[in-house]
Amino acid sequence: MKVAIFLALALVALSSGRETGLRHFKGYKVFSALTTTRDQLEALRVLFFSDEYDFWTTPNGLGVTDIMAAPEQIAQLVEVLEQHGMNYTIKFNDVEKLVEEEREANTRAFSGRIDWVSYPNYAAILDFLTTINSNIATVSVIGQTTEGRDIHVVKISSGGPPKKSILIDSNIHAREWIAGATGTWIINELITNADTYAGILEEVDIYVIPMINADGYEYSRTNDRMWRKTRSVNPGSSCMGCDPNRNFRFMWGGESTSPDPCSDIYHGTGPFSEPETQAIENFVLASEAAGVQFLAYMTLHSYANMWLLPWGYTGGVYPPDFPAQLSLGQAAIAALRAVSGTIYETGQGADLLYGVGGASDDWAKDHGIKYTATIEMRGNSFVLPPEQIIPNSREVWAGLQVVIQRVIETVPVEEDPTPVETVTTCGGEVEASSARINFQLDATIPAGQTCIWVVKPTFDRTRVNLVSSGLLFGSGIYFTEFNAYSGTPGNQVEIVNVGEDYILSGNFFLVTLTVGTGPNQGFSLDWYSSGLAGGPPAFSGFAALTTPTGSYSYPVGGGQYGNSENALFIVSPETAGARTLTFTRMDVENDSSCSYDAVSVLTWVNNQYSQIARFCGNSLPTPFSLPTGLALVTFTSDSSVTGTGFGFSWA
Known part of the structure; x- marks a missing residue:
C-alpha cells in the first residue's frame, strides 16, 4: 500500500509544476x-x-x-x-527574501533536536516525542497521515481515573509552523516544571496533539513554504491535498470552503475523508468511551492575534452558552496580554474573521465539548521568526491556563431545594438559580392581558413546573429561548400541565403569558436551574418597556452606537390592548440586505414570536400594528461603520 501511495504521489508531482522541487517566491x-x-x-x-x-x-x-x-x-x-x-x-516587497531569512535563521539555530529557538523537522519532533521519559506523560499514536507518518497525542496527568480534560491540537495547517512549536513547548513546559503544575494536574488531564498535518508540514519545509493542505491524492486531479480544517463533519461544505481540489480551502470528498481528521475524531470518541470527559478543545493556528469563539461557521449565530464562552475568551486574552503586552481580540469567529464550514472547533462544540476556541497566534505573516517561538508560547500558555482553571471550576450544580426568589408582578427580570412566579393567585386576569418575564437562569439546564393554574382554554404560558447575540428566538415550550416537568437548555428565556377570552384566574410556576454555569448574556442595550404608551431612543443619551452591538427592547404594556409601534428616527448603516447593521421587529403571532420587519438606513418604516400589544425590538451591528441609532414610540 505504501508503495502504491508513493507511486501515486510521484505521478502527481510530475504533472504539476508546483509539486516539484523547491518553490521560490522571487x-x-x-x-x-x-x-x-x-x-x-x-x-x-x-x-x-x-x-x-x-x-x-x-x-x-x-x-x-x-x-x-x-x-x-x-x-x-x-x-x-x-x-x-x-x-x-x-x-x-519580496516574499523570497522573507522565506530565505527565515530559512537561514532556522538553519543557524537548529541543533538537530527540539530547542524552541528554531523550527524542527518532523524527525526531530518524532525524536522528542518518542524519548519523553516522565511519570506524568504518556505518548500514544492515534493514527497515521497519508504518507504514513505517525500522529501522536501526549497525555499529561497525575494518574488515577480519568479527570476533567482539555484537548489542544497543533499544526492542522502546514505552513503555520508556530502552532506545532507552541504545542511541543507546552508539553515540555508541563514535564520539566511538573511541580509548578501539580495542583492543576490533580484536577485535570491535559492532552496535546503537537503535529496533526505532518505530511504538509514537511512539504512546507522542503518544497513550498506556503503549503497549507494535507498531501492526500485527489483522484482525477493533479492537485494534491485537502484543507483539514474544512474536513470535519459539522457544517462541512459551508462558508469559505471549495469543492475544487486545487483550492487552498478544498473541503475534501466528504467529512473526515482525510486520515488526519479521522484520527482526531476516533481519538475523541475512543477516549470518551473510556470515561474521559473533554470540557475544552483549543486549536492553535496563525496568524491574526485573535481568540475565536463558537460558532465559527457563519456570522451572527451563537451557542446558548456564548456568554460563558465570551467571558472565558476575555479572561484568557487578558492573561495573555499580561505576559508581554501582546493584544488579542476575542469574539464569535465568523464575526471577527470569516465563516468556516467543517472546522475542528465547531465540530468539537457541536459534539458536546463545552469550551472551544481557535487561537490565531501572534505575527504579521505565516513566517514568524524562530526567536519568537518562546515568547509566543509563554503568552498563549498563560491564556490556556485560564481555560484550564475554568475547566477546574466547571462543576455540575444541583437544583435549589426551593425557589430562591418570588415574582408577583406582570413581567419583570429575574436573574437567579431558581424562582417562583406567583401571578394574580387571589385575583382575576382580564381578557387580552399579556406579560413578559425575562428569565436568566444561572446554570444551563432549567426545569419548569406549573404548580397551579386557573388559566382557561385559549390562554397560555410559553418559555421561549432567546439568542441575545443574534436577536432571534429559539426553541419554545408551552407550559400546560400542572405538576409536569419541562426541561429546557439555555441561559436566557422570555416567559410570555397571553390571556384569551373572559377573565382567568392566576397561576403559580416554579423554575430551577442546574448543571454547568452559563452566565446571562451581556446586552449592549436592554430595556423592558411596560408603560401603556411611551417612547424610547437608542443609544440612550445620544451619540453613535458602537461596533458589535446586540440590543433588545421589550415592549410589554402593563395594561391589555392592541398598540401601534412607530419609528421616529433611523440612522443605521445601510445596505440592500441589511446584513451588516439592522433593526428587527418581532411580535407575538399565533403563540410565537415572529419577525415582521428588518430594516436599516435612514428611511422610516411604516408603523407596525401590534394586536397583542407585545413587540421585541432588536438591534445588531457588525465590526465597522456606525450611526446615531433609532427611536420609536408605542401607543
Whole structure:
C-alpha cells in the first residue's frame, strides 16, 4: 500500500509544476489592502473566491486584508485595487527574501533536536516525542497521515481515573509552523516544571496533539513554504491535498470552503475523508468511551492575534452558552496580554474573521465539548521568526491556563431545594438559580392581558413546573429561548400541565403569558436551574418597556452606537390592548440586505414570536400594528461603520 501511495504521489508531482522541487517566491509581493466601503469589501471577496491569489488574511469586515501575488499577477491586482479606490501598501516587497531569512535563521539555530529557538523537522519532533521519559506523560499514536507518518497525542496527568480534560491540537495547517512549536513547548513546559503544575494536574488531564498535518508540514519545509493542505491524492486531479480544517463533519461544505481540489480551502470528498481528521475524531470518541470527559478543545493556528469563539461557521449565530464562552475568551486574552503586552481580540469567529464550514472547533462544540476556541497566534505573516517561538508560547500558555482553571471550576450544580426568589408582578427580570412566579393567585386576569418575564437562569439546564393554574382554554404560558447575540428566538415550550416537568437548555428565556377570552384566574410556576454555569448574556442595550404608551431612543443619551452591538427592547404594556409601534428616527448603516447593521421587529403571532420587519438606513418604516400589544425590538451591528441609532414610540 505504501508503495502504491508513493507511486501515486510521484505521478502527481510530475504533472504539476508546483509539486516539484523547491518553490521560490522571487518577486512575489504581499499587499495590505484597506477596505473602507462595502463595495470595496465585496470586490476583495470576489478575488478571494476566485482562488487566483493566496489571501494570507480573509476579507470579512472592513479593514486591512493581506494578499500575496505572484509577479505575473501584480499588475492585475493593482488594477483591481485602484479601480475600486482601495488604498494599499506593500507589506513584503519580496516574499523570497522573507522565506530565505527565515530559512537561514532556522538553519543557524537548529541543533538537530527540539530547542524552541528554531523550527524542527518532523524527525526531530518524532525524536522528542518518542524519548519523553516522565511519570506524568504518556505518548500514544492515534493514527497515521497519508504518507504514513505517525500522529501522536501526549497525555499529561497525575494518574488515577480519568479527570476533567482539555484537548489542544497543533499544526492542522502546514505552513503555520508556530502552532506545532507552541504545542511541543507546552508539553515540555508541563514535564520539566511538573511541580509548578501539580495542583492543576490533580484536577485535570491535559492532552496535546503537537503535529496533526505532518505530511504538509514537511512539504512546507522542503518544497513550498506556503503549503497549507494535507498531501492526500485527489483522484482525477493533479492537485494534491485537502484543507483539514474544512474536513470535519459539522457544517462541512459551508462558508469559505471549495469543492475544487486545487483550492487552498478544498473541503475534501466528504467529512473526515482525510486520515488526519479521522484520527482526531476516533481519538475523541475512543477516549470518551473510556470515561474521559473533554470540557475544552483549543486549536492553535496563525496568524491574526485573535481568540475565536463558537460558532465559527457563519456570522451572527451563537451557542446558548456564548456568554460563558465570551467571558472565558476575555479572561484568557487578558492573561495573555499580561505576559508581554501582546493584544488579542476575542469574539464569535465568523464575526471577527470569516465563516468556516467543517472546522475542528465547531465540530468539537457541536459534539458536546463545552469550551472551544481557535487561537490565531501572534505575527504579521505565516513566517514568524524562530526567536519568537518562546515568547509566543509563554503568552498563549498563560491564556490556556485560564481555560484550564475554568475547566477546574466547571462543576455540575444541583437544583435549589426551593425557589430562591418570588415574582408577583406582570413581567419583570429575574436573574437567579431558581424562582417562583406567583401571578394574580387571589385575583382575576382580564381578557387580552399579556406579560413578559425575562428569565436568566444561572446554570444551563432549567426545569419548569406549573404548580397551579386557573388559566382557561385559549390562554397560555410559553418559555421561549432567546439568542441575545443574534436577536432571534429559539426553541419554545408551552407550559400546560400542572405538576409536569419541562426541561429546557439555555441561559436566557422570555416567559410570555397571553390571556384569551373572559377573565382567568392566576397561576403559580416554579423554575430551577442546574448543571454547568452559563452566565446571562451581556446586552449592549436592554430595556423592558411596560408603560401603556411611551417612547424610547437608542443609544440612550445620544451619540453613535458602537461596533458589535446586540440590543433588545421589550415592549410589554402593563395594561391589555392592541398598540401601534412607530419609528421616529433611523440612522443605521445601510445596505440592500441589511446584513451588516439592522433593526428587527418581532411580535407575538399565533403563540410565537415572529419577525415582521428588518430594516436599516435612514428611511422610516411604516408603523407596525401590534394586536397583542407585545413587540421585541432588536438591534445588531457588525465590526465597522456606525450611526446615531433609532427611536420609536408605542401607543
